[in-house]
Amino acid sequence: MFREVVPAGPPARGEQSSVDRIRDVALKTFAVHGTEATSLRMIAESAGVSIGLVQHHFKTKGNLITAVDEYVMAVLGQSLAGPLPGAPTDPVSAVAHRVTDLVSNHAPVIDYMCRAVVDCTPMGVRIFDGLVDIGRGHWDQLAEQGLVRPGLDPDWVALNPMVLVLGIFIVRSHLDRHLPDPFTSPAQLDRWQKATDALIRSGQIIAPEPKTDGG
Template identity: 30%
Template sequence: MRSTVEDLTTRARIRDAAIGLFGREGFSRATVRSVATEAGVSPGLVIHHFGSKAGLREACDQHVLSQTASQGREKTDPGTTRMLIQDYLNHPDEYADEIAYIRRALGDESDAGNAFFDGVVSQTEDIINAGIQAGTIRAFADIRATAVVIASNSLSMLMLGRHLSRVLGAPVSGPHGIGPELLRQLTLPALDVYTNGFYTDSRFLDAAREALQQQESTTEGSMPRDPGNRRRGVA
């Protein structure tokens, strides 16, 4: 049991060092050797625990997604949302590596980067379903598409942190630009939009539905009834 606990502790230390290094330097630039140096272990021990650099990245992805999923589920409860906001405002540096890693993963045009975004969307979908069951989130006709919208909106704030800080005059905190002051300025407007909506009535929604329905009808009307006969020259 003691050996197992020590292995888990070493594995976690290597994983956390890799999350920080991948976030700062990127996945291609960071090496197994540099991760080992950051964690204070040998490169062989990194391979022993994770098999390869790709295996190490996969473990990092799973850990970061697990952390964000836990935070997301907590956000379906108003009381824990308040605690999460207070915790970030009091300890912003503790979230820096995680935010930097997410930014790197989203900007990485690879299968692993695609899988990371897919994981965020799936988690958001689970959060919406949990909120619907808890009665804190209203039901949507297309939960999957809604999850894509919500995830994209949330992630864009991470990707554009420097610009958001600049426009709002908030102090830039680290390379991601998301400091406590920026969070203070954005939290209430964001929740206000989610809570009360943006438009005063459904006219824009109705107009969009009408446009989409009309386009769908036009497309269906222009399709040949029997492409096979047309290819054969049959009227």
């Protein structure tokens, strides 16, 4: 699960830039072509380094895949996991900001995640189950605060919002044909956040009672 993931320690001084560059190129290439169809030579050429340097840092493609997987899990965990802020913060907006920040700052991670989930790879299963775990934790917290509408299915109250967001990520390249600007532009992310917030808030959330001056 995401909460158990701890990013690997930094490489030795002088190696950070090349290791990160190779990993980042591998992340993008795996997202486009899949891990099976991607060779170390393809990654080396895209990264502008020799295949020998790739092998020096990672030894094998399997090790490179593991490094990418650990990086993706760490980014997702750091971006999405953790308890929600308490009142008076709007919990729906708090989660939405985490998601839109992830899209804005880590688009290649989103691409890799979607590829893994759609292909149903072991990494895709790990990601999906981790997202469900995070979602359930958030909704359990909201239920404890009395903010979840009564009578909702206890499984689908967490699954529906997660599937809604994940589905948008998977088809987002098609969305661009139906929006005035790319989905990942600030204006369109803001529109999506507000529309999704309204949908979840009206269907699953009880608005907290406003605090009065008298307590």
